[in-house]
Amino acid sequence: MRKNKIIILIVFLALIILMAVGYATFATDFTINGITEIAGEWDVRITNITAIQVPEGCDAGTPTFTEDSINFSAKLNKPGDEIIYEVTIQNLGTIDAKLQTIVFTEEFDGIEEINYTTSELKKDLNAGDSTTFNIIVTYVEDTENIPSVKTKTLVGIIQYVQKENS
Numbered sequence: 096m097r098k099n100k101i102i103i104l105i106v107f108l109a110l111i112i113l114m115a116v117g118y119a120t121f122a123t124d125f126t127i128n129g130i131t132e133i134a135g136e137w138d139v140r141i142t143n144i145t146a147i148q149v150p151e152g153c154d155a156g157t158p159t160f161t162e163d164s165i166n167f168s169a170k171l172n173k174p175g176d177e178i179i180y181e182v183t184i185q186n187l188g189t190i191d192a193k194l195q196t197i198v199f200t201e202e203f204d205g206i207e208e209i210n211y212t213t214s215e216l217k218k219d220l221n222a223g224d225s226t227t228f229n230i231i232v233t234y235v236e237d238t239e240n241i242p243s244v245k246t247k248t249l250v251g252i253i254q255y256v257q258k259e260n261s
Contacts, residue, residue, distance in 0.1 A: 138188035139220060139255045141165055147229070148179040155180070171209070171234040178232045184216075184253070185225040191258040192220040202248040208238045209247040220255060 140162040146155030150171075155178050158167035169178045186192050194216060201211055210233045217226035230249070 135190045136188040137190050137192075137257070139184065139186050139192050141182065142185045142187075142225070143181075143183040145181050146178060147181045148177065150176045150178070152176075153178055167230075169232045171232065174208075174234050174238040175236040176234045180230045180232070181227050182230060183225055183227050184220065184255075186220045186222055186255075189222045191222055192255040193258040194218045194220070194253070195256040196252065196254040199249060199251040202250060206242050206244045206247045208235045208242050209233070210235055211247075211249045213251075216253065219258060221258075 141160045144158040144160045144165045149155045152172045153176050154170040156168040158180055165182055167180055197216055199213055212231045214229040216228045220226055
């Protein structure tokens, strides 16, 4: 009986050793290395402003721009005069953009005889696309008197943000 127990114990130990050798033979360690770089580029900017309509006797000045701002100074002569500036915005980056906010505020300056209006702006600006919109400066046509205050200021904010993937 004791001999049987020893044989069973030896067989059992041999199986454990065989299993350990088998496991070591068939076990594999994997090493995974990865490097990730963000290659996308955000570059939505103003690329031009041009006076596209200037009535005779009026002066559109020399409008200027930077990547994120425009400046113009319009001089209107008489009621009904209207100067139109065309502004170009381009997406020169690789990330699609969408229009988040557009707010134009007229600083009253005590004058109602000058109006600012804008045309609609493109909502989505995919990589490589451009859009234009107009800023229209108008000397109100039904003005009866020349105002004592003769200037009015426009402040505008246009904000494009990253477009979500669909």
